[in-house]
Amino acid sequence: xxxxxxxxxVELPRASSGAxxxxxxxxxxxxxxNNIIAVNAALAEAKRIGASRVELAPGTYRCFERVMGERxxxxxxxxxxxFDGKGAxxxxxxxxxPLESQDTLLENGANVTVRNCRRTIVENFxxxxxxxxxxxxxxxxxxxxxxxxxxxxxxxxxxxxxPHPKYPEHVPVQLLTPFTSDKSGSKMDAKxxxxxxxxxxxxxxxxKSEWLSPTRLRIWPGVKPDYGYAPKEQxxxxxxxxxSDNVGRxxxxxxxxxxxxxYGLNGFVLESNRHFTLRNVDVWACKGFGVETRGSQKYWxxxxxxxxxKPGELRPATSTADAHHMVxxxxxxxxxxxEVSMNQDDYFNYHDRTQVAQTRGPRKVEVVNSRGLCYAGxxxxxxxxxxxxxxxxxxxxxxxxxxxxxxxxxxxxxxxQKGILFVLVSDDFATENFVFKDxxxxxxxxxxxxxxxxxxxxxxxxxxxxxxxxxxxxxCYTYNVWCEGIGCSNIVVRNCRFDNxxxxxxxxxxxxxxxVKASLQIPPVYSRMEDxxxxxxxxxxxxxxxxxxxxxxxxxxxxxxxxxxxxNNEILNPRGLLLLGENASRVTFRNNKVRSDxxxxxxxxxxxxxxxxxxxxxxxxxxLVDK
Numbered sequence: 001x002x003x004x005x006x007x008x009x010v011e012l013p014r015a016s017s018g019a020x021x022x023x024x025x026x027x028x029x030x031x032x033x034n035n036i037i038a039v040n041a042a043l044a045e046a047k048r049i050g051a052s053r054v055e056l057a058p059g060t061y062r063c064f065e066r067v068m069g070e071r072x073x074x075x076x077x078x079x080x081x082x083f084d085g086k087g088a089x090x091x092x093x094x095x096x097x098p099l100e101s102q103d104t105l106l107e108n109g110a111n112v113t114v115r116n117c118r119r120t121i122v123e124n125f126x127x128x129x130x131x132x133x134x135x136x137x138x139x140x141x142x143x144x145x146x147x148x149x150x151x152x153x154x155x156x157x158x159x160x161x162x163p164h165p166k167y168p169e170h171v172p173v174q175l176l177t178p179f180t181s182d183k184s185g186s187k188m189d190a191k192x193x194x195x196x197x198x199x200x201x202x203x204x205x206x207x208k209s210e211w212l213s214p215t216r217l218r219i220w221p222g223v224k225p226d227y228g229y230a231p232k233e234q235x236x237x238x239x240x241x242x243x244s245d246n247v248g249r250x251x252x253x254x255x256x257x258x259x260x261x262x263y264g265l266n267g268f269v270l271e272s273n274r275h276f277t278l279r280n281v282d283v284w285a286c287k288g289f290g291v292e293t294r295g296s297q298k299y300w301x302x303x304x305x306x307x308x309x310k311p312g313e314l315r316p317a318t319s320t321a322d323a324h325h326m327v328x329x330x331x332x333x334x335x336x337x338x339e340v341s342m343n344q345d346d347y348f349n350y351h352d353r354t355q356v357a358q359t360r361g362p363r364k365v366e367v368v369n370s371r372g373l374c375y376a377g378x379x380x381x382x383x384x385x386x387x388x389x390x391x392x393x394x395x396x397x398x399x400x401x402x403x404x405x406x407x408x409x410x411x412x413x414x415x416x417q418k419g420i421l422f423v424l425v426s427d428d429f430a431t432e433n434f435v436f437k438d439x440x441x442x443x444x445x446x447x448x449x450x451x452x453x454x455x456x457x458x459x460x461x462x463x464x465x466x467x468x469x470x471x472x473x474x475x476c477y478t479y480n481v482w483c484e485g486i487g488c489s490n491i492v493v494r495n496c497r498f499d500n501x502x503x504x505x506x507x508x509x510x511x512x513x514x515x516v517k518a519s520l521q522i523p524p525v526y527s528r529m530e531d532x533x534x535x536x537x538x539x540x541x542x543x544x545x546x547x548x549x550x551x552x553x554x555x556x557x558x559x560x561x562x563x564x565x566x567x568n569n570e571i572l573n574p575r576g577l578l579l580l581g582e583n584a585s586r587v588t589f590r591n592n593k594v595r596s597d598x599x600x601x602x603x604x605x606x607x608x609x610x611x612x613x614x615x616x617x618x619x620x621x622x623x624l625v626d627k
Contacts, residue, residue, distance in 0.1 A: 001588070002565040004457030004492030005435050008332050010301045011275040013080040013119045018052030021045050028056060035061040035090070039073050043083075052081060056088040056125060063111070064093040064130065071108035072265070079118040085125025085281070092286070093130035094265055098203025098229040102263040103375055105294060105327065110269035111286060114276065115295075121277045127267055128310065129285035133165050136287055137259045137316040137344070139183065140217070147248050151240035152223045154247035158258060163214035170227050173219055174199050174206040175259035175344065176250075177445045183255060183314055184443055184465075195446055196221050196246050199234050200262040202288070206230075217258065221246035233370065236533055257316040257445070259344065264288030267307075267319060271295040279303035283318060284310040290319035290343065296429065298330035306339040315342070322346040328353055328377070328426070331433040331453065341443045351452035351484040352431045353377065355424045356477055358540065359417045360407065363398075367406045368421065368540040370480045370533060376424065378408065383427035389419030391475065391487075391522055392557040397427055406537075419554070420543060423477055425486055430454075432486070436461055441470065442499075448472050452485025457492050464499040464572075469517055473584075475560055476521035479544050480533045488518075491564040498571045502602075514577035514611075518584035520560045558585040558614060567591050576604050583614040 022028075026045065027038035039056070046054050063073075072094065075083055092111045099106075114122060129136060140158035147154045164171070176196035198221055199206035205228025208220040222242030224230055230238075267286030270276065272295035283290045283306070290307040293300075307323045309315060323340045326333075326349070333350075340347045355376040357365035367373045378384065380403055386394035398410035408424075432453035439461045441449060447468040452475050463470035471493065475485030498515050523544075535541035561584040571578060571594045578594065581587050594608055 002490045002492050002563045004490065005433050005455045008299065008433065010277060010299050010334065011119050012277065013052070013082055013121060016052040016080050018050055020053045020055060021049075021051045023054060023056050028061065030059045030061055033062050033064050034066055036063045036065070036070070036073055043073075043075060046081075047077065054083050056085045058087045060089045060091060062093075062130075063090050065095070068095050069097060070094070072110050073112045074108050074115070075113065075117060075120070075122065076115045077117065078120050081117065081120045083120070083122045085123065087124055089126040089128055091128045091130055093134050094287070096202055096265060098231070099201050100231045101233050101371060101375075102201040103371060104202070105377075106265065110266040110292070112267070113269045113271065114273055115269075115271040117273045117276060119275045120273065121279065123277070123279045123281065125281060127281070127283045127286060129287070131285070131315065135165065136261045136285060136320050137257050138164065139316050140256050140258050142250055142252050142254050142256060143216075145247050145250050145252060147244055152220065152243050154244045155218050155220045156247050156250050157212065157216060157218050158256065160215045160217065164211075164217075167214040168211050170205070170225070171209065172199070172204060172206045172228070172260045173209045173258060174204060174262045175257075176219070176221065177257045177259070177344070178251075179255045179257060179445060181255055183316075194249065197237065198222070199230065199237060201231055201234065202261075202264045203229055204231055204234065219258075233533055259317070259320060261287045261320045262344065263321050266290075266292045268292070269294065270297055270300065272297055273300060274298050276300040277303060278305050281305050283307045285315065285317070286319050288319070289321050289325045290323040290340075291325070293324070293326040293329050293333075295328070296330045299332045301334040301336060302338055303334075303336045304338065305335070307343055308339050308341045317342055317344050319343045322349050324348040324350075326350040326431050328429045329431045331430050333433070334435040334437070335439050336435070336437050337439065339440045341441070343444050343447060345447065347441045347444070347447050347449045349448075349450040349452075350431055350434060351450070351475075352426065352429050352486050354426075354477060354483040354485070356421045356479070356483055357408065357424055358421050359414055362413050363410045365408050365414070365422065365424070366537075367408070367424075368479075368535075368537040369477075369483055370536045371483075373403065373406050373408070376426070376483065378403070378424070378426060384408075384410070385425045385427045386415065387423035387425060389421050389423070389522070390554050390557050391423065391520055391560045394422065420547070423483070430486065432456075442466055444468065450474065451491070452476075452488055454486070454488060455490045457494075458496060459492070459494050461496045462499065463496065463515075464501040466501050468501075470498055470501050470515055472517040472519065473561060473564060474517065474519040474521060477523070479523055479540070480535045487560045489561070489563045493564075493566045494568050496569045498569065498574070500573045502573070502575045514580040515571060515574055516566055516578065517580045517582070518561050518564050518587055519580070519582040520556045520558075520584065521582070522554060522556050556583040556614065558583055562586045564588070569593070571595070572597060573603075574607055575602065577606050577609055577611055579610040581610075581612040587612075
C-alpha cells in the first residue's frame with residue numbers, strides 16, 4: 001500500500017553573530033524608482049563582510065528597470081543567511097526582448113532569483129506589479145462579434161473597464177479567458193466557449209488587434225498581425241479555420257480577461273539551493289510563473305507562501321502562468337499552509353524535463369523533438385537513463401561524452417531501439433518526494449495541480465471552487481512539445497476537501513475532467529497540438545506522418561504511473577469523474593465521502609464515477625466503476 005513521501009527536514013540557518021545589512025543604507029527608498037539596484041548593492045555588501053542578514057523596511061517600493069533586460073534581485077552564494085523584507089511591498093515593472101519558445105530559461109530574469117544558497121531564508125514581503133502603467137491582464141466584456149466567410153476576417157469587440165494606459169499602441173493579445181459575470185473565476189460559463197490560446201511565449205504579439213477607442217479593442221483570434229513578434233514555434237496557432245471557429249464560439253455579453261502576458265520573467269526563480277525556506281510572502285502579481293525551480297535544488301519549503309489577490313482588489317490575474325513550476329530538481333519539497341488563486345495556469349506542475357531521440361550510430365542519438373536539446377539542458381558528463389517509446393525501462397544508463405547540435409554521443413554502446421525513439425531521462429536529477437499540507441487552491445480560470453514524480457503526500461488541503469482538474473499524477477512526452485516526468489508512484493491523497501471543482505472541459509460526450517487523474521500520456525495521440533506546433537526535424541516528421549496514416553498505436557506500460565491511494569477525502573458537487581486512470585495500475589480509492597449540497601452544479605452523466613482504461617490491479621468500489 002502506498003505510504004507517500006518519507007519524512008524529511010529542511011534545515012534553517014545556523015545561529016550566527018554576523019552583521020545585519022540594511023538596504024536603506026544603499027538607497028532603498030520609497031522615492032527611488034529602481035530599488036532593485038539598492039537591494040543588490042546591500043546583498044553585495046553582505047557577501048563582502050560575511051553578514052548573516054539583509055533587511056528591507058516597511059513601505060511600498062518601486063522596482064522599475066531603466067533598460068529592458070536588466071537583472072532582478074539576485075540572492076546568490078549565501079550560507080546560514082536571512083533575507084528579511086520586514087513587510088515591504090515591492091512593485092515591479094520589467095520586460096525582456098521576445099523569446100522564440102515559452103520554455104526558455106532566462107538568467108537572472110526573475111524579479112527575485114535565489115541561487116546556490118545553503119540554509120537560507122527569504123521572508124516577510126509582498127510582490128506586486130505596476131498595473132497602472134503596464135497591466136498584465138485586463139477585464140473586458142464581449143460586446144460584438146462578426147463571423148465572416150472570407151478567410152481571417154472574423155473578429156470580436158471587447159469593452160474594457162477603464163481606458164488602457166498603452167492606447168493607441170499595439171498590445172499583445174496572448175490569451176482570452178471567459179469568466180463568470182461576478183469575475184470570481186470559480187468556474188467558466190459553459191456557453192461562453194473555451195479558453196483561447198493566441199500566443200504564449202514572452203513578447204509574442206499573439207492575435208491581431210486594433211483599438212477602436214481607449215476602452216474598446218477589436219480582436220481577430222487566429223490571425224497573425226503584420227506588426228510585432230510571432231515565433232516560429234507557435235505558427236500553427238494562426239489559420240482561417242481557427243479565426244472563424246474561435247469567433248463563432250464567443251458569446252456576446254460574457255466577461256473575459258485579455259492577457260498581454262503569459263510565460264515570462266517569473267516572480268521567483270529558485271536554482272540549486274539546499275535547505276532553503278521561502279515563507280510569509282505574498283505574490284499579488286508577477287509576469288510568468290510565481291515560482292520556477294531549476295537545477296539541483298534539494299530540500300526546500302514554501303511556508304505561508306501565497307499567490308493571491310491584493311487585499312481589497314479584484315484583479316484579473318496573479319501570476320500570469322503557473323504558480324509553482326519545476327523544470328528539474330533533486331526533489332524533497334514542502335508546501336505548508338499556502339494559498340494559490342487567480343493564477344493563469346497550473347497551481348503546481350512538478351517534473352523533470354526529458355527528451356526524445358532516435359539512434360544515429362552505435363553510441364549516438366539525435367534529439368528529434370521540436371524544442372531540441374536545449375529544452376532538456378543535458379550536459380557533457382551527465383548520466384542518461386533510457387526508456388523505450390512505451391515508457392518502459394530499456395535497462396541502460398550511459399554518460400554523455402560529446403554534444404554536437406542535436407546529436408549526443410555516449411560512453412557505451414546503445415541497446416536496440418525497439419520503436420521509433422528512445423526517451424532520454426537524466427539520472428542526475430529526480431523531481432520527487434513532495435509534501436503538500438494544509439494548502440488552499442481555488443478560484444482560477446483554468447488550473448491543475450500536476451505531479452510528475454514519485455513519493456507524494458497531499459494531506460489536509462482544499463481544492464476549489466475551480467474550473468480545472470485539481471490533481472493530476474502523470475508522465476508524458478509528445479513528438480513536438482512536451483517531454484516531462486520520470487514516472488509517478490507512491491502517492492497518497494488523504495483528508496482533503498474538493499469543493500465545487502466544476503471543470504467544463506470534456507474529451508467525449510460523457511467525461512468531464514476528473515478530480516484526480518492518474519495518467520501516462522504518450523504518442524501516438526494525434527491531436528490539434530500535433531498540428532499547432534510543427535515537428536521541425538523533417539525526417540522524423542515524415543516518419544510520424546506515415547505512422548499516423550496507418551493508424552499506428554502504442555500500448556503504454558502500466559508501471560510508470562502506479563501505487564496511488566486516495567482515502568478519507570470529502571468531495572462536494574463533482575461535475576464529472578471522481579477518478580480517471582489512464583494506463584495506471586494499483587490505484588486504491590476508499591472511504592471518501594461524496595455529496596451534493598443541492599446547488600446548481602450541472603452534473604454530467606459520469607458525475608461521481610470512476611473510469612479506468614489500460615490499467616490493472618486497481619482497488620475501487622465496484623459500484624463506482626465505469627469501465
